[in-house]
Amino acid sequence: MLVGKASVVRARRVEPLLPAGVRDWFGRRLAVRRWFVSQLETLFRSCGYVPLETPALERLEVLLAKYGEEASKLIFRILHSGDFTEHVDEGAWLAKDWRRLANQIADKGLRYDLTVPLARFVARHYHELAFPFRRYQIQPVWRAERPQRGRFREFLQCDFDILGTESEEADAEVLWILEEGFQRLGLSDFEIVVNDRRLLEDLLSRCGLSSLFQTVCTVLDKVDKVGVRVVREELERLSISSEARDALFRYLEVGHLEELRGSGLVGEASVESFMALLELARSLGVEHIRWDPFLVRGLDYYTGMVCEVRLVGRGVGSVAGGGRYDRLTETFSEWNVPGVGASFGIDRLVDAVVDEVEVPDEWQVHAGVVVFDRELFSEVWREVSGWRRAYLGLRVEVLPPMRLKKALRVLDKKGIPFAILCGSEELSGGRWTVRDMRTGEQVVLSPEAIPEYLLKTLKGRKA
Amino acid sequence: MLVGKASVVRARRVEPLLPAGVRDWFGRRLAVRRWFVSQLETLFRSCGYVPLETPALERLEVLLAKYGEEASKLIFRILHSGDFTEHVDEGAWLAKDWRRLANQIADKGLRYDLTVPLARFVARHYHELAFPFRRYQIQPVWRAERPQRGRFREFLQCDFDILGTESEEADAEVLWILEEGFQRLGLSDFEIVVNDRRLLEDLLSRCGLSSLFQTVCTVLDKVDKVGVRVVREELERLSISSEARDALFRYLEVGHLEELRGSGLVGEASVESFMALLELARSLGVEHIRWDPFLVRGLDYYTGMVCEVRLVGRGVGSVAGGGRYDRLTETFSEWNVPGVGASFGIDRLVDAVVDEVEVPDEWQVHAGVVVFDRELFSEVWREVSGWRRAYLGLRVEVLPPMRLKKALRVLDKKGIPFAILCGSEELSGGRWTVRDMRTGEQVVLSPEAIPEYLLKTLKGRKA
Numbered sequence: 024m025l026v027g028k029a030s031v032v033r034a035r036r037v038e039p040l041l042p043a044g045v046r047d048w049f050g051r052r053l054a055v056r057r058w059f060v061s062q063l064e065t066l067f068r069s070c071g072y073v074p075l076e077t078p079a080l081e082r083l084e085v086l087l088a089k090y091g092e093e094a095s096k097l098i099f100r101i102l103h104s105g106d107f108t109e110h111v112d113e114g115a116w117l118a119k120d121w122r123r124l125a126n127q128i129a130d131k132g133l134r135y136d137l138t139v140p141l142a143r144f145v146a147r148h149y150h151e152l153a154f155p156f157r158r159y160q161i162q163p164v165w166r167a168e169r170p171q172r173g174r175f176r177e178f179l180q181c182d183f184d185i186l187g188t189e190s191e192e193a194d195a196e197v198l199w200i201l202e203e204g205f206q207r208l209g210l211s212d213f214e215i216v217v218n219d220r221r222l223l224e225d226l227l228s229r230c231g232l233s234s235l236f237q238t239v240c241t242v243l244d245k246v247d248k249v250g251v252r253v254v255r256e257e258l259e260r261l262s263i264s265s266e267a268r269d270a271l272f273r274y275l276e277v278g279h280l281e282e283l284r285g286s287g288l289v290g291e292a293s294v295e296s297f298m299a300l301l302e303l304a305r306s307l308g309v310e311h312i313r314w315d316p317f318l319v320r321g322l323d324y325y326t327g328m329v330c331e332v333r334l335v336g337r338g339v340g341s342v343a344g345g346g347r348y349d350r351l352t353e354t355f356s357e358w359n360v361p362g363v364g365a366s367f368g369i370d371r372l373v374d375a376v377v378d379e380v381e382v383p384d385e386w387q388v389h390a391g392v393v394v395f396d397r398e399l400f401s402e403v404w405r406e407v408s409g410w411r412r413a414y415l416g417l418r419v420e421v422l423p424p425m426r427l428k429k430a431l432r433v434l435d436k437k438g439i440p441f442a443i444l445c446g447s448e449e450l451s452g453g454r455w456t457v458r459d460m461r462t463g464e465q466v467v468l469s470p471e472a473i474p475e476y477l478l479k480t481l482k483g484r485k486a
Numbered sequence: 487m488l489v490g491k492a493s494v495v496r497a498r499r500v501e502p503l504l505p506a507g508v509r510d511w512f513g514r515r516l517a518v519r520r521w522f523v524s525q526l527e528t529l530f531r532s533c534g535y536v537p538l539e540t541p542a543l544e545r546l547e548v549l550l551a552k553y554g555e556e557a558s559k560l561i562f563r564i565l566h567s568g569d570f571t572e573h574v575d576e577g578a579w580l581a582k583d584w585r586r587l588a589n590q591i592a593d594k595g596l597r598y599d600l601t602v603p604l605a606r607f608v609a610r611h612y613h614e615l616a617f618p619f620r621r622y623q624i625q626p627v628w629r630a631e632r633p634q635r636g637r638f639r640e641f642l643q644c645d646f647d648i649l650g651t652e653s654e655e656a657d658a659e660v661l662w663i664l665e666e667g668f669q670r671l672g673l674s675d676f677e678i679v680v681n682d683r684r685l686l687e688d689l690l691s692r693c694g695l696s697s698l699f700q701t702v703c704t705v706l707d708k709v710d711k712v713g714v715r716v717v718r719e720e721l722e723r724l725s726i727s728s729e730a731r732d733a734l735f736r737y738l739e740v741g742h743l744e745e746l747r748g749s750g751l752v753g754e755a756s757v758e759s760f761m762a763l764l765e766l767a768r769s770l771g772v773e774h775i776r777w778d779p780f781l782v783r784g785l786d787y788y789t790g791m792v793c794e795v796r797l798v799g800r801g802v803g804s805v806a807g808g809g810r811y812d813r814l815t816e817t818f819s820e821w822n823v824p825g826v827g828a829s830f831g832i833d834r835l836v837d838a839v840v841d842e843v844e845v846p847d848e849w850q851v852h853a854g855v856v857v858f859d860r861e862l863f864s865e866v867w868r869e870v871s872g873w874r875r876a877y878l879g880l881r882v883e884v885l886p887p888m889r890l891k892k893a894l895r896v897l898d899k900k901g902i903p904f905a906i907l908c909g910s911e912e913l914s915g916g917r918w919t920v921r922d923m924r925t926g927e928q929v930v931l932s933p934e935a936i937p938e939y940l941l942k943t944l945k946g947r948k949a
Contacts, residue, residue, distance in 0.1 A: 035817070036817065036818070036819075036820075037547050037548055037551040037817050037818055038547075038818070039548070039605075039606040039607075039609035039610040039818040039819060040545060040548070040610075041541060041543075041544070041545070041606075042541075042543050042544065042545050042593075042594045045541035045542075045543050046541065047538065047539070047540050047541070047607055048538070048539040048540075049536070049537070049538045049539070049607075049621075050536075053537060053538075053539060057537070065878055066874075068848070068849065068881050069874040069878065069880060069881055069882070070874065070881075070882070070883060070884075071851045071854070071881055071882060071883025071884075072883075073512070073513075073849050073851070074512070074516055074520070074849060075510065075511070075512045075516075076510070076511040076512070076516060077510050077511075078504060078505075078508035078509065078510070078640050079508075079542060079596075079626065079628070079640060080504075080505050080508050080562075080628070080639070080640060081504070081505065082503060082504070082505050084500050084501075085500055085502070085503070088500040096567070096568075097567075099543075099564050099565070099567070100564070100565040101562050101563070101564060101565070101596075102562070102563040102564070102565050102588065102591070102592055104559070104560075104562070104630040105559075105584075106584045107584055107588070108582040108584050108587075116579075116582070119571040119579070121568075121569045121570055121571050124571075125565065125570070128565070128591075129565055130505075131505045133542075133564075142502075143502040143504075144502075144510055144512075146502035147502040147503075153896050153899035153900040154896070155885065155886060155896070157883060158512075163542065165542070165543070167567035176543070177541050177542060177543060188886050190886035190887065192863055192884075192886040192887065193886055196884070199867075199871075203871070303863070303864065306864035307864055307867050307868065307871075308867075308868060308871065354498070354499065354500050355499070355500055355501070355502040356499075356502060357499075385531070386531065386536050386537060388534045388536070391534070400655055400766070401766065401769035401770055404662075404770050404771075405770065405771060408662075408666070408770075408771065411529075411532040411533065415528055415532065417532060418531050418532055418533075418534055419532070419533070419534060420533060420534025420535075420620060421533075421534075421655075421659070422618065423618060423651050423653035423655040423656055424653065424655065433616050433617070433618070436616035437616040
């Protein structure tokens with residue numbers, strides 16, 4: 024009868040806490056995320072991408088095949104159910120050699136990104152798919168990172184990829200979708216920085232430094248933050264030939280792609296094809312693009328173009344990124360399928376703009392119905408159900424019978440803009456009262472006129 | 487240049503397999519699931535429910551607080567990152583006491599349902615919420631069950647709950663949403679079986695069998711499968727008084743709620759309030775409802791009405807279920823909040839009807855654009871982008887430049903109904919060719935007329 028009065032109870036208490044680094048999504052933040060996702064999903068579909076959803080659980084063997092040692096530390100492992108000690112190595116157990124034991128007491132983990140699951144999927148379904156195969160995937164991923172401000176252990180990724188083509192048109196399409204995506208999200212103050220890993224590979228190979236690719240790229244990559252001078256100093260400290268150092272110094276000074284041409288620092292074919300890609304991207308309408316000669320984006324599976332999107336004037340780092348990976352599926356199948364794609368870092372993006380962005384609030388409930396007399400509940404309910412079927416966008420909750428004063432307090436706390444008041448007089452007369460919760464003004468309407476009234480009145484208002 | 491010819495490579499191969507009991511979702515099955523989800527989401531919203539998304543990872547302490555011993559075996563535990571042996575009990579380690587160790591080397595697990603996360607959320611945000619609080623939540627859950635046909639370790643749940651009210655109108659609303667939900671999914675051949683656990687509690691308490699609640703309910707619950715005679719035999723084998731056995735026998739013979747009234751088997755108040763609930767539900771429009779005197783639905787947190795939906799004539803078991811739980815949050819907070827809700831078992835439902843149900847295929851790509859001349863790619867792309875912005879429901883992929891014959895083969899394998907053919911003649915003349923992939927018929931149209939042509943022509947066709 025009465026509305027859920029909370030009552031004090033005594034029992035063993037468990038604190039309602041979450042593990043570090045994860046969070047609940049609700050209210051405005053969730054509304055923004057859902058709106059972002061729906062905008063991007065519409066964009067992907069309009070370009071012919073089809074959806075895929077893969078399980079959170081993958082075999083450790085699959086996860087560990089592509090990410091390398093560093094990332095393997097960041098994979099959450101799922102303990103075997105039942106007696107997990109059954110097949111452990113005795114020596115490792117006694118020595119508490121946790122590194123070895125980790126892969127003996129667990130054979131599954133949580134997915135770390137959406138690219139390796141895609142490669143596994145494509146390898147498995149190779150003969151059923153027609154290439155170029157465009158797929159998008161919007162699902163959470165998990166990383167056992169040290170939780171810190173703005174860095175979470177569970178976050179939503181929003182990937183789109185084209186597999187089975189090496190054509191530069193596919194690379195340009197990926198860049199165009201990033202450009203169009205940010206425009207559609209209403210974030211026009213961004214830049215797409217782009218590079219081709221083959222330029223750096225050429226450079227280091229010509230310097231005889233291929234084996235130091237990772238080290239040197241890490242140093243070069245800092246130039247934005249620490250400046251040319253510091254990078255030069257760090258390079259001097261590496262034990263490399265003076266010729267190699269000179270070449271790297273010259274690369275550091277390059278401002279435009281034109282200057283790379285004929286410089287002898289990198290292969291002409293690499294420069295030419297990268298310049299052609301940038302030109303093609305611009306001609307498709309990608310305006311916010313800038314070459315960053317030092318962009319590498321991790322060092323695992325990318326083999327050509329790499330790209331990253333940054334919001335201008337906000338210290339949030341990269342909010343999207345991707346590139347070409349032409350050898351990803353070869354681990355999983357005898358057929359290799361080249362691919363290119365990128366990922367929107369939805370959660371980071373939402374966190375950056377949640378307080379300022381305006382999105383349609385699709386969850387704001389339009390009205391709460393207050394039934395004065397319990398006997399009338401069914402009749403009111405049936406009327407409201409009719410509205411719900413006829414106006415799919417209408418959101419009306421019917422309160423359980425309670426006193427008017429309390430009902431208005433509930434609706435007020437929920438921020439619901441209209442109350443609909445029904446007593447026996449209203450029902451018999453076919454004239455219901457609609458009360459504006461903000462102003463207290465009331466209008467009397469026939470029930471069938473109410474849905475249009477609510478939708479029309481609320482259209483102009485912000486949530 | 488060429489379209490991704492797969493090339494044979496040699497490398498250490500990892501089989502592209504999934505762990506047992508999980509699966510990829512794509513194609514028709516995913517389209518059906520998404521359509522079901524969107525129908526239910528629209529329904530929940532129209533009744534004033536707001537969305538919530540909780541993390542996959544919960545603290546073991548939270549997960550283990552409510553489910554009890556049996557379910558705790560089914561929880562996937564996440565191994566500590568780093569040296570998980572650091573804080574283990576030495577004795578347990580040497581004895582390989584895996585039951586004790588499991589909670590020492592892991593303190594997080596994957597959520598097992600969406601109800602306990604809701605209770606944790608409500609306990610944590612009690613003061614910010616206005617009650618009655620309606621929330622819906624559509625997310626996967628994980629259970630370490632033995633994988634078998636039709637039973638998965640990761641599956642989607644679709645929950646809706648009303649918290650903070652004990653009123654019977656809330657229980658009736660839950661039943662109404664189940665009824666309306668199945669109608670909206672186009673599945674009208676179902677039944678909602680419903681019971682009130684207080685009837686059974688009364689019965690067993692009057693028989694002095696409260697301590698045997700679980701055992702006796704398990705026996706009674708089999709009556710549908712094995713019949714009254716076998717159940718009677720099993721009851722005879724239990725060491726209970728002959729009076730108690732007689733009472734249970736009489737309960738077994740009850741056909742209608744009316745017969746319970748005045749029978750002395752259960753409290754009059756319990757029968758009255760349950761009858762009132764059924765009457766209210768029917769008067770709201772819940773037609774497919776049937777009392778099952780033996781329905782218990784697990785034995786953990788339900789305290790009143792319990793319900794379950796079954797598809798008639800299909801051996802798929804329960805496809806939705808729920809009930810009232812009036813003490814769920816007391817574990818997590820000093821405030822107890824009563825609640826009632828239910829869950830649609832979306833995946834099981836999809837599996838049951840995927841081959842027969844008709845859903846709008848929102849992913850079928852409408853057309854593939856074939857560009858004859860690489861030089862024309864940008865111009866064609868810009869035209870197609872204009873369509874994409876003007877017609878948000880249009881889905882057109884632009885193929886990377888390739889020979890016509892190959893392009894048509896690709897579109898054919900993908901099942902894309904139209905090809906749009908563009909060469910320099912078409913572009914300069916403003917007359918593009920649209921080819922029906924099924925019949926081979928071609929029409930010539932101005933590019934701006936193509937989107938409407940595609941949408942109109944495809945409207946009548948099935949995917």
